[in-house]
Amino acid sequence: MSDAPMLLDVADGVALITFNRPKQLNAFTKESNRLFDAAMIRCEQDPEVRAVVMIGTGRGFCVGTDMSDLKETSQKGASEDFPHPERPPAMYDVFADAPIELRSRYVLPKALGKPVIAAVNGACAGIGLALAASSDVRFASTEAVFTAIFARRGLTAETGLAFMLSALMGMGAASDMLLSGRKIPAEEAKAMGLVNQVTAPENLLSQAMAYARDIAANVSPRSTRVIKKQLWAAQRQSFLDAAILAYREAGRSLKSEDFREGVAHFLERRAPRFTGQ
Numbered sequence: 001m002s003d004a005p006m007l008l009d010v011a012d013g014v015a016l017i018t019f020n021r022p023k024q025l026n027a028f029t030k031e032s033n034r035l036f037d038a039a040m041i042r043c044e045q046d047p048e049v050r051a052v053v054m055i056g057t058g059r060g061f062c063v064g065t066d067m068s069d070l071k072e073t074s075q076k077g078a079s080e081d082f083p084h085p086e087r088p089p090a091m092y093d094v095f096a097d098a099p100i101e102l103r104s105r106y107v108l109p110k111a112l113g114k115p116v117i118a119a120v121n122g123a124c125a126g127i128g129l130a131l132a133a134s135s136d137v138r139f140a141s142t143e144a145v146f147t148a149i150f151a152r153r154g155l156t157a158e159t160g161l162a163f164m165l166s167a168l169m170g171m172g173a174a175s176d177m178l179l180s181g182r183k184i185p186a187e188e189a190k191a192m193g194l195v196n197q198v199t200a201p202e203n204l205l206s207q208a209m210a211y212a213r214d215i216a217a218n219v220s221p222r223s224t225r226v227i228k229k230q231l232w233a234a235q236r237q238s239f240l241d242a243a244i245l246a247y248r249e250a251g252r253s254l255k256s257e258d259f260r261e262g263v264a265h266f267l268e269r270r271a272p273r274f275t276g277q
Contacts (some may be wrong), residue, residue, distance in 0.1 A: 002020070003020070004020060004035070005019070005020055005021050005029065005031055005032045005035060006018065006019055006020055006032055006035035006036060006039065007020050008039045008042065010046065010048060010049055012213050012216060012217075013048065013049065013050040013051065013213065013216025013217065014049070014050070014051050014052070014053060014209060014212040014213055014216050015039075015042075015043045015046070015049045015051070015052045015053070016052075016053050016055070016209070017036075017039050017043075017052060017053070017054045017055075018054075018055055018056070018057060019032070019054070019055070019056040019057065019060075019061070019062050020056075020057050021057075022056075022057040022058025022059070022060070023058070024060075024063075024066060025056075025058070025059060025060030025062070025063040025122070025123050026056040026057065026058070026060045026061065026062040026063065026128070027060075027062065027063050027064060027065060027066040028062060028064070028065055028066060028127050029065075029066045032066075033105060036105065036108075037091065037105060037108075040108040040109075040111075040112060041091065041094050043112060043114065044094050044095060044112055044113060044114070045094055047276065049114060050114060050215065050216035050219075050221050050224075051114055051115045051116075051117065051212035051213075051215040051216045052109070052112065052114060052115070052116045052117065052212070053116075053117045053118075053119055053205075053208050053209055053212050054109070054116065054117070054118050054119065054131060054135065055118075055119040055120075055121055055204070055205055055208070056120075056121050056122060056128075058122070059121075059122040059123065059143075060121075060122045060123040060124075060128070061118070061119075061120045061121055061122055061123060061124040061128045061132065061144065062124065062125075062126075062127055062128030062131060063123050063124070063125045063126060063128055064125050064126020064127045064128060064129075064149065065126060065127060086100070086101075088100060088103035088104065092104075092108075092111075095108070095111040095112070095113075097113060097225075097229075098110070098111035098112075098113070098229075099111075099232065101160070102232070104159070104160075106127055106130040106131055106134065106158075106159040107130065107134040107159060107160055107164075108134070109131060109134045109135045109136070110134040110135075110136075110228075110232065112228075113221075113224075113225040113228065114221065114224060114225070115136045115137065115212070115215050115219075115224050115228070116134075116135040116136050116137075117135060117136065117137045117138070117139060117208050117211060117212050118131065118132040118135035118137070118138045118139070119139045119140075119141075119204050119205055119208035120132055120138060120139065120140040120141065120144040120146070120186075120195070121141045121143070121144060121201065121204055121205075122141065122143055122144055122145070123144075123145055123147070124144060124145065124146045124147070125146070125147040125148070125149045126149055126150070126158075127159075129146060129147070129148055129161065130158065130159040130160075130161055130164075132146070132194075133161060133164040133165055133168060133194070134159075134160075134164060136228065137196050137211070138194065138195045138196050138197075139195070139196065139197050139198075139199060139204060139207060139208045139211070140186040140189060140190070140195045140197070140198050140199070140204075141186065141198075141199065141200070141201040141204045142186055142187070142198055142199070142200060142201060143186070143201050144185070144186040144189070144195075144198075145183050145184065145185055145186070146177070146183070146184045146185075146186075146189050146194060147181065147182070147183050147184065148161065148165070148177045148178045148181055149181050150178070150181065151178065151179060151180075151181045152181040157178050161178070162174065162178065163235075165177060165178065165194070167235050168193055168194055169192050169193040169194055170193065173192040173193065173194075176192075177192075177194075186198045217271070217272075218271075218272060219274070220258035220259075220261075220262060220272075220274045220276070221258070221274060221275075221276035222253075222256055222257075222258045222274070222276050222277060223253070223258060225276070226249050226252075226253070230242070230245060230246065230249065233245060256277060257275055257277040258274050258275065258276065258277060261273055261274055261275070262274075
C-alpha cells in the first residue's frame with residue numbers, strides 16, 4: 001500500500017477513499033485536507049463514480065486534526081486552513097448544485113451528488129465524526145468508537161455537528177454526545193441512531209463495498225442526486241413544502257432518460273443501464 005496520507009481507488013462504479021496515516025489513527029494534516037478536497041472533487045466530476053465509501057487504515061477511522069496542527073492553531077488562536085461556509089473557495093464551485101452551507105470541507109460528503117457510505121473501522125472523533133455524520137449511510141465495525149471530543153479540548157461543536165447530530169440522533173442523544181465528550185461504542189451508537197449497521201471488523205469493508213456496488217449497478221444516479229437534495233431540504237421544510245417539492249421533482253423525473261430506462265429494464269428483465277440523465 002502507498003504511504004500517501006489518503007488513497008483513492010475507483011472500480012465497479014465505486015470510489016474507495018482510504019485515510020492512510022494508521023500510526024496517527026488517520027488524523028488529518030494540511031496535506032490530508034488537500035487530498036480530501038481533491039478526492040471529493042474527483043468523485044463529483046467523474047461520471048464513472050456512482051457511490052463513495054470512506055474508511056481508515058489500522059485502528060482508526062479518523063481522530064480529527066493532527067495534534068501538531070492543533071498546537072500550531074492554539075498558538076495562533078485561529079486556523080488559516082478552514083474554508084468558511086459563507087465564503088466557499090472557488091475550487092468548490094463544482095458543488096454549485098449543493099446549498100452553499102454544504103460547500104465546506106468536512107461536510108462535502110453531503111454536498112456530493114452521489115451516495116457516500118462511511119465505513120467506520122475504529123476511533124472516530126473530531127473531523128472523523130464530522131465526515132461520518134455528513135455521510136449518507138454509516139457502517140461501523142464492532143471495534144468502532146465515536147467521540148465528540150470538542151468540549152474536552154476547550155472547543156465547541158464544529159462543522160455544523162450540532163445540526164447534523166441532532167438530525168440523526170435527536171436532541172437528547174446529540175446533547176449527551178456533545179456535552180460529555182464521552183466515548184460511545186458502535187452498538188450504543190447504533191441504538192442512538194448514529195450508525196445504520198454494525199458488523200464484525202473483518203466484514204466491514206466487504207459489506208460497505210457490496211452496499212455501494214449495488215447502488216452503483218442498480219440505482220439511477222439522477223435519482224440519488226435529487227433525493228440527497230430533498231433529504232437535506234426536508235430538515236428545514238414543512239410537510240407542505242416537502243410535498244410540493246416532491247411533486248415538482250416527480251414531474252421532472254417522468255421526463256428523464258433514467259425513468260424511461262427504469263421502466264424498460266424492468267419490463268425487459270435485464271440489468272439497468274442508467275445514464276444519470
